[in-house]
Amino acid sequence: MTMLRAERVTLGYGGRPVVHDVSLDLTEGGVGLIGESGSGKTTLARAFLGLLKPMSGDIWYGERPLREADRRRFRKDVQPVFQAEALDPRMRIGASVAEGLPRHERGRVAELLEQVGLDPALAGRRPHQLSGGQRQRVVIARALAVGPRLLILDEPTSALDVTVQARILDLLAGLDAERLLITHNLAVVRRLCRTSYVLFAGRVVESGPTAELLARPAHPYTRALRDAVPRLGGPPPEASGRTEAVPAATGCPYRLRCPLAVAECERAPELREVADGRRAACHRAADVLG
Amino acid sequence: MIEVRELRVSYGGRVVADVPELDVGAGECVAIVGESGSGKSTTLLALLGLLPDAEVSGRVTVCGVDVLTAPPRRLRELRGARAALVIQSPQAALAPSTRLGVLMRRALRLHGREATDAAMAEAMRAVLLDPELLRRYPHEISGGQAQRFAIALAIALGAEVVLADEPTSALDVTVQAEVVAVLRGLLTERGLALLLVSHDLALVSTIADRVLVMKDGAVVESGPAATVLATPAHPYTRELLEALP
Numbered sequence: 001m002t003m004l005r006a007e008r009v010t011l012g013y014g015g016r017p018v019v020h021d022v023s024l025d026l027t028e029g030g031v032g033l034i035g036e037s038g039s040g041k042t043t044l045a046r047a048f049l050g051l052l053k054p055m056s057g058d059i060w061y062g063e064r065p066l067r068e069a070d071r072r073r074f075r076k077d078v079q080p081v082f083q084a085e086a087l088d089p090r091m092r093i094g095a096s097v098a099e100g101l102p103r104h105e106r107g108r109v110a111e112l113l114e115q116v117g118l119d120p121a122l123a124g125r126r127p128h129q130l131s132g133g134q135r136q137r138v139v140i141a142r143a144l145a146v147g148p149r150l151l152i153l154d155e156p157t158s159a160l161d162v163t164v165q166a167r168i169l170d171l172l173a174g175l176d177a178e179r180l181l182i183t184h185n186l187a188v189v190r191r192l193c194r195t196s197y198v199l200f201a202g203r204v205v206e207s208g209p210t211a212e213l214l215a216r217p218a219h220p221y222t223r224a225l226r227d228a229v230p231r232l233g234g235p236p237p238e239a240s241g242r243t244e245a246v247p248a249a250t251g252c253p254y255r256l257r258c259p260l261a262v263a264e265c266e267r268a269p270e271l272r273e274v275a276d277g278r279r280a281a282c283h284r285a286a287d288v289l290g
Numbered sequence: 291m292i293e294v295r296e297l298r299v300s301y302g303g304r305v306v307a308d309v310p311e312l313d314v315g316a317g318e319c320v321a322i323v324g325e326s327g328s329g330k331s332t333t334l335l336a337l338l339g340l341l342p343d344a345e346v347s348g349r350v351t352v353c354g355v356d357v358l359t360a361p362p363r364r365l366r367e368l369r370g371a372r373a374a375l376v377i378q379s380p381q382a383a384l385a386p387s388t389r390l391g392v393l394m395r396r397a398l399r400l401h402g403r404e405a406t407d408a409a410m411a412e413a414m415r416a417v418l419l420d421p422e423l424l425r426r427y428p429h430e431i432s433g434g435q436a437q438r439f440a441i442a443l444a445i446a447l448g449a450e451v452v453l454a455d456e457p458t459s460a461l462d463v464t465v466q467a468e469v470v471a472v473l474r475g476l477l478t479e480r481g482l483a484l485l486l487v488s489h490d491l492a493l494v495s496t497i498a499d500r501v502l503v504m505k506d507g508a509v510v511e512s513g514p515a516a517t518v519l520a521t522p523a524h525p526y527t528r529e530l531l532e533a534l535p
C-alpha cells in the first residue's frame with residue numbers, strides 16, 4: 001500500500017471548488033504533477049500536506065484518513081520543499097537547517113549540508129549571501145533533516161538557471177525519499193517521475209507512465225503541452241488562436257481550446273483506461289493516441 | 291528606447307554588474323541570459339533607478355530619460371506607464387489587501403489611461419486570464435496567474451518599454467506560448483521595446499533579436515541571438531547550452 005493517496009477529493013477556497021474529484025496515488029519511482037497554470041497543482045500539494053481540508057473525498061495516510069493521523073509522525077514522514085524564497089532572510093543557514101532537528105541532533109547540520117553538496121562552512125551565512133542554487137540546496141537540506149520518506153516539491157528548480165538546475169536534479173534523483181513533484185518543465189518530470197498526472201481546470205485529464213504519456217499522449221492538452229516546448233533555434237511559439245481564457249463550464253473543460261472538439265464534447269468525458277496503465281478523459285483519446 | 295553605456299553597479303566597492311553597452315530599439319527584443327547571481331536582475335533594476343543602496347555609474351537612457359540623473363518625479367512618471375517592470379514573483383509585491391481589479395484601475399488612472407471594465411477584461415483575456423480574477427486578492431491566485439496579471443497590467447498601461455525578469459517561469463508551455471505571442475504582437479504592432487531576463491535559452495532563441503550572456507557580473511558574450519546561440523564563442527555560453535535538457 002502506498003503511504004499517501006487522494007481518493008476522489010474535491011478542494012476549494014471559501015466554498016468554491018477548484019479541484020474536482022481527483023484520485024491520485026503517490027506510488028514509487030516519483031509522481032509528477034503537470035498542467036495548466038491555475039489548474040490546482042499547488043492546491044493538491046497543500047491538501048497532501050494536510051494544510052487544506054478536502055470539501056469531499058479524503059487524503060489517506062497509510063490505512064487512515066490524514067485528518068485522523070498523528071501529526072508528529074506525519075511530519076517526520078512527509079516534508080515539503082518550497083522555493084528558496086521561503087527561507088527566513090534573517091536566519092543563518094545553519095539555524096534554518098537545525099530547526100527541523102530534535103535538540104539532541106543539532107550537531108547533524110554539517111552532515112546535512114554535506115549531503116546536499118554544500119560546504120558546512122556556509123552554515124554561518126544568511127540566505128542573501130548564497131547563490132540561488134545554494135539556497136535551494138539549503139531548502140532541501142532542511143526538508144531532509146527529519147529523515148522523511150516522501151518529499152512534496154512545488155517547482156523546486158523553476159527559479160534556477162539551467163546549469164544549477166541540472167545539479168539540483170542530480171541531487172534529487174540520488175535521494176532515497178519518494179517524491180511528488182510539481183513542475184512546468186517536462187524534462188524534469190521525465191527525469192524524476194515514473195508516473196505523471198496531467199491537470200487541466202482542476203481535473204485529471206490524463207495519467208500514466210511518464211515516458212509513454214509524453215511520447216504518445218492520449219489527451220489533446222498533453223499533446224499541446226509536449227508540442228509547445230520551445231526548441232533551440234526553433235520557430236517562435238505559436239498562439240493557437242483559440243485563446244479562450246475560461247474553461248468550458250459544461251461538457252469537456254478543454255473543448256473551447258481543443259482542435260479536435262466535436263459535438264459529443266458537450267458531454268463531459270469520464271477519466272477512463274485508454275491503454276495499459278493509462279487513463280485519459282477525452283472522447284477522442286483513441287484518435288489522439290493514433 | 292533603452293541605451294546603456296559603461297553601466298557599473300557595485301555594493302561597497304564590489305562590482306555586481308558591469309555592462310559596457312546595451313541598446314534596445316523600438317520593436318526589438320534583447321535578452322540577458324546567465325547564471326543566477328550573475329547580475330541579470332541587478333542590471334534590470336538599475337535601468338529603472340530601482341537600486342537605492344547601490345553605487346551606480348555610467349549612462350542609462352530609457353524613453354529619453356537620463357535615469358541616473360533624473361529627479362525622482364521624472365523617474366516615477368517613467369516607471370509604470372512608459373516603462374513597465376514585470377518581475378518573476380509579483381505576488382509579494384502586490385498590495386495584499388487590495389483586489390486585483392482595484393489595483394489595475396488605480397494604476398491606469400494614475401497614468402491617465404482609460405480604466406473601463408471592458409479595457410481591463412481585454413488585457414486579462416490577452417494573457418488567458420479569466421476577468422473574474424479581478425475580484426480576487428493577490429494571495430487568492432496561483433503563481434502563474436500572478437505572473438500573467440503583471441503582464442496584463444503592462445499591456446493595459448500601454449508601456450513602450452517592458453523590462454521582464456523571468457516573466458513566464460511559472461507558466462505551463464501552452465500558456466507561455468500564448469503570452470509570448472502577445473508580446474511578439476506588441477513588438478511588431480506597437481513597436482514595444484522588450485528587455486527579457488531569462489534562463490530558458492530555447493525560449494530566448496525563438497524570440498530575441500540579440501542576446502547578452504552574463505557571468506559573475508560581467509558580460510562575457512553578446513551579439514545576434516541566432517549567432518550567439520548557434521556558434522557560441524565563450525566557454526560559459528557553451529556550458530549553458532550543454533545544460534539544456
Ligand SMILES: Nc1ncnc2c1ncn2[C@@H]1O[C@H](COP(=O)(O)OP(=O)(O)OP(=O)(O)O)[C@@H](O)[C@H]1O
Nearest residue numbers: 013018037038039040041042043430431432433434
Ligand atoms: N487562497 C486562495 N483563495 C482563493 N482561490 C485560490 C487561492 N489559492 C489559489 N486559488 C485559486 O485556485 C485555483 C488553483 O490554484 P493553484 O495555486 O492550486 O494552481 P497551480 O496549478 O498551482 O497554478 P500555477 O502553475 O500557476 O502555480 C486557481 O484558480 C487560483 O486562482
Ligand code: SF4
Nearest residue numbers: 252255258265282283
Ligand atoms: S473530449 Fe473533446 S474537447 Fe475534450 S479533449 Fe477530447 S476531443 Fe477535445
Ligand SMILES: [Mg+2]
Nearest residue numbers: 041042432433
Ligand atoms: Mg502552483
